[in-house]
Amino acid sequence: MATPDPPRPGFALPLLLLAGFRTLIDDLHAELAREGHPELRPLHGFVLQAVGADGTTATELGQRLGISKQAAGKTVDRLVGVGYLERVDDPTDARRRLVRVTPRGADGLRRSAEIFDRLRAQWADTLGPERVTAMEDDLGTMASANWFRLDVPGWFGG
Amino acid sequence: MATPDPPRPGFALPLLLLAGFRTLIDDLHAELAREGHPELRPLHGFVLQAVGADGTTATELGQRLGISKQAAGKTVDRLVGVGYLERVDDPTDARRRLVRVTPRGADGLRRSAEIFDRLRAQWADTLGPERVTAMEDDLGTMASANWFRLDVPGWFGG
DNA sequence: ACTATTTCGTCAACCACGTTGACTATCTTA
DNA sequence: TAAGATAGTCAACGTGGTTGACGAAATAGT
Numbered sequence: 191m192a193t194p195d196p197p198r199p200g201f202a203l204p205l206l207l208l209a210g211f212r213t214l215i216d217d218l219h220a221e222l223a224r225e226g227h228p229e230l231r232p233l234h235g236f237v238l239q240a241v242g243a244d245g246t247t248a249t250e251l252g253q254r255l256g257i258s259k260q261a262a263g264k265t266v267d268r269l270v271g272v273g274y275l276e277r278v279d280d281p282t283d284a285r286r287r288l289v290r291v292t293p294r295g296a297d298g299l300r301r302s303a304e305i306f307d308r309l310r311a312q313w314a315d316t317l318g319p320e321r322v323t324a325m326e327d328d329l330g331t332m333a334s335a336n337w338f339r340l341d342v343p344g345w346f347g348g
Numbered sequence: 349m350a351t352p353d354p355p356r357p358g359f360a361l362p363l364l365l366l367a368g369f370r371t372l373i374d375d376l377h378a379e380l381a382r383e384g385h386p387e388l389r390p391l392h393g394f395v396l397q398a399v400g401a402d403g404t405t406a407t408e409l410g411q412r413l414g415i416s417k418q419a420a421g422k423t424v425d426r427l428v429g430v431g432y433l434e435r436v437d438d439p440t441d442a443r444r445r446l447v448r449v450t451p452r453g454a455d456g457l458r459r460s461a462e463i464f465d466r467l468r469a470q471w472a473d474t475l476g477p478e479r480v481t482a483m484e485d486d487l488g489t490m491a492s493a494n495w496f497r498l499d500v501p502g503w504f505g506g
Numbered sequence: 507a508c509t510a511t512t513t514c515g516t517c518a519a520c521c522a523c524g525t526t527g528a529c530t531a532t533c534t535t536a
Numbered sequence: 537t538a539a540g541a542t543a544g545t546c547a548a549c550g551t552g553g554t555t556g557a558c559g560a561a562a563t564a565g566t
Contacts, residue, residue: 199464199465199468200461200462200463200464200465200466200467200468201397201460201461201464202484203372203464203467203468203471203480203483203484204369204372204373204376204464206483206484206487206488206491207365207366207368207369207372207487208365208369209487209491209492210365210487210490210491211362211365211366211369212491213490213491214361214362214365215362218362231522233522233523239359247543247544248543248544248545249542249543249544257523257524257525258524258525258526259543259544259545260524260525260526260544260545260546261523261524261525263544263545264522264523264524265522265523268522268523283532283533283542283543284531284532284533284543285531285532285533285542285543285544286532286542286543286544287543287544302359303358303359304358305358306357306358306359306361306362307357307358308358309358309361310357310358310361313361313490316489316490317486317489317490321482321486322361322486324479324482324483325361325364325482325483325486325487326360326361326364328475328479328480328483329364329365329367329368329483330364331474331475332368332371332471332474332475333364333367333368333370333371334367389551391551391552405514405515406514406515406516407513407514407515415552415553415554416553416554416555417514417515417516418515418516418517418553418554418555419552419553419554421515421516422551422552422553423551423552423553426551426552441513441514441561441562442514442560442561442562443513443514443515443560443561443562444513444514444515444561445514445515507566508565508566509564509565509566510563510564510565510566511562511563511564511565512561512562512563512564513560513561513562513563514559514560514561514562515558515559515560515561516557516558516559517556517557517558518555518556518557519554519555519556520553520554520555521552521553521554522551522552522553522554523550523551523552523553524549524550524551524552525548525549525550525551526547526548526549527546527547527548528545528546528547529544529545529546529547530543530544530545530546531542531543531544531545532541532542532543532544533540533541533542533543534539534540534541534542535538535539535540535541536537536538536539536540
């Protein structure tokens with residue numbers, strides 16, 4: 191019922207990668223909700239991290255995430271709405287509106303990192319640390335080009 | 349520029365899984381476009397496969413994909429629009445509208461499988477076959493619950 | 507055989523996330 | 537100082553998801 195057909199040889203790999211990713215993300219957000227961050231959506235962690243401790247502008251954020259400045263601006267709007275980001279005027283350039291992580295945002299980010307560390311430790315318990323490391327190494331080899339490109343309506347292509 | 353900060357230990361894994369998935373999906377669709385299927389979007393392959401050779405209904409498709417029947421219906425509409433699926437009346441039940449893969453849809457599906465097989469072979473060439481198999485085994489172990497759950501606005505949580 | 511319930515499909519409204527194009531305000535440069 | 541580049545926003549739109557409501561058809565129960 192959840193598994194229709196045994197996928198063909200090549201079909202399994204993408205499905206497994208997606209399932210692994212979703213497993214981590216779902217577990218993360220279940221735990222984040224328990225720890226006081228129920229509004230944090232999967233995308234938000236990536237965005238908060240991309241904003242970084244120094245802050246950025248919407249345009250630069252868009253470049254970092256591989257999306258348009260308009261899309262980045264809308265995402266910032268939502269994060270501001272739930273209190274994870276704030277906008278401040280740049281005193282040196284009246285066009286720019288600096289985007290900064292709020293204390294609440296920093297808390298969510300810190301907890302995300304801790305939870306991910308714990309989840310990784312769980313994987314290492316189940317699979318063995320060397321298998322997890324091997325997986326990271328191998329994925330790093332194959333996927334180096336797609337690091338942090340989130341330019342996907344609905345998270346996929348085009 | 350594509351890599352903002354070296355991610356924290358636990359942060360790398362989900363990012364790598366996503367990047368690996370996206371690499372495969374992007375490569376697949378680049379090749380599919382070359383082979384005459386430029387309209388095929390990433391989601392579509394999963395849907396076509398979930399419809400299967402025997403056809404289904406929108407409601408059952410929704411269950412298979414873990415999404416609502418309405419969402420499944422809309423996706424079917426789009427696939428019908430580009431000629432990959434067709435709807436036919438069920439003579440035994442006037443409520444049901446059978447969804448079937450068209451010949452064009454079957455061609456896209458067959459090519460997807462072939463391309464995925466080739467991409468997997470590329471991974472095996474680069475990493476060694478046993479590393480790819482190990483990755484599949486390990487991911488299968490960790491992610492068995494999320495097989496074919498696509499219930500994500502924009503492919504994430506929520 | 508006739509209600510009562512369930513099921514299938516669809517409509518409508520909405521949300522999240524992406525796109526492009528156009529436009530203003532501001533900063534930079536020649 | 538005029539001309540050009542850059543930051544942000546608005547508007548319209550596309551895709552993929554949600555819930556709620558509803559009619560038509562099948563099924564169950566009496």
